[in-house]
Amino acid sequence: MADGGHEGNRPHPHNLQGLLHMAIEAGTESATPGQAEQMSEERRQWLQQAMSSAFAGQVDEVQQIKACLQQLNTDTNYEDGDDQKEQALELLADLCENLDNASDFCKLGGMELLLNRYLNCPEAELRWRAADLVGICSQNVPFVQERALCLGAMNKLLQLLDLDTSEQVRIKALFAISCLVREQEAGLSEFVQKDGFSVLMRAMQNDVEKLKIKSAFLLQNLLCSHPEHKGTLCSMGMVQQLVSLLRTEHCSFHEHVLAALCSMVSDFPLGVAECRAPELGFEELLKERCQLIKEQEEFQEELEYCERLLKICFQDVPDDSGMDR
Numbered sequence: 001m002a003d004g005g006h007e008g009n010r011p012h013p014h015n016l017q018g019l020l021h022m023a024i025e026a027g028t029e030s031a032t033p034g035q036a037e038q039m040s041e042e043r044r045q046w047l048q049q050a051m052s053s054a055f056a057g058q059v060d061e062v063q064q065i066k067a068c069l070q071q072l073n074t075d076t077n078y079e080d081g082d083d084q085k086e087q088a089l090e091l092l093a094d095l096c097e098n099l100d101n102a103s104d105f106c107k108l109g110g111m112e113l114l115l116n117r118y119l120n121c122p123e124a125e126l127r128w129r130a131a132d133l134v135g136i137c138s139q140n141v142p143f144v145q146e147r148a149l150c151l152g153a154m155n156k157l158l159q160l161l162d163l164d165t166s167e168q169v170r171i172k173a174l175f176a177i178s179c180l181v182r183e184q185e186a187g188l189s190e191f192v193q194k195d196g197f198s199v200l201m202r203a204m205q206n207d208v209e210k211l212k213i214k215s216a217f218l219l220q221n222l223l224c225s226h227p228e229h230k231g232t233l234c235s236m237g238m239v240q241q242l243v244s245l246l247r248t249e250h251c252s253f254h255e256h257v258l259a260a261l262c263s264m265v266s267d268f269p270l271g272v273a274e275c276r277a278p279e280l281g282f283e284e285l286l287k288e289r290c291q292l293i294k295e296q297e298e299f300q301e302e303l304e305y306c307e308r309l310l311k312i313c314f315q316d317v318p319d320d321s322g323m324d325r
Helices: 004-009 016-031 041-073 078-095 099-107 110-116 124-138 142-150 153-163 167-181 185-193 196-204 209-225 227-235 238-246 253-265 269-276 282-293 297-314
Strands: none
Touching: 041 078, 041 099, 041 110, 078 099, 078 124, 099 110, 099 124, 099 142, 110 124, 110 142, 110 153, 124 142, 124 153, 124 167, 142 153, 142 167, 142 185, 153 167, 153 185, 153 196, 167 185, 167 196, 167 209, 185 196, 196 209, 196 227, 196 238, 209 227, 209 253, 227 238, 227 253, 227 269, 238 253, 238 269, 238 282, 253 269, 253 297, 269 282, 269 297, 282 297
């Protein structure tokens, strides 16, 4: 183990991690009897430089956000200024990964600009970048989520997911929706009120593999975290529609559909009853699928979902009281 002298001479990285590490060391040393020596002049200068650099970086980032917003607020024709606007949105996406920057962006009017102008602009490249930025800013930041919802973000994003002609716009709109509904009760409530589950179902029925998978993943997540909506989904015919998706040509998407069905039937007798409807032919479909994929290593998780559904829905299990009535 290195002694105190070696530690004292150890070079520190010129970044915030090094600053924090040194501050901890300084605090520990000053709190230890007999080690309350004065900080060396070299380390004192380094600390001042690091703190100045850190705070200057914060100021610079706010200034960068303002500069990007100024660029996005210019009234040049989209065709003339697309490159600059794309670059501004790309830089903002990087900056707003930082939660403080995301809040500052929103406080500076950025969310209004995205929702009222860029989600509706004619260029798909700008629409998808705007939708992406809405999602990035909204992740885990309640203030931004609430502001976005108040500005009508959910309705605009659902329309993009449902109707936009660009695959990338639809994918990014789904990402933003996910950021507004997961762990956000107000967002989920608005999603349900605006028939978001139907939009999600239609997204799973399109031909874009990535969008289908992400839609099924969000559905499964919502079923697990909010089982109170299972009855609503049953009344919409969600079980029947999910099973119909399994009758399409076999692909990796089916694993996510089966995962959603597993969530649908877990601790929910009505979901089990829907799966057992004779006209659905679900038991036979599951058995056929098991035979198809049982020897293929890449589909083992899908196989587990099939076996779980067969056990829950079509085997008499003593613990599943009420499911066989």
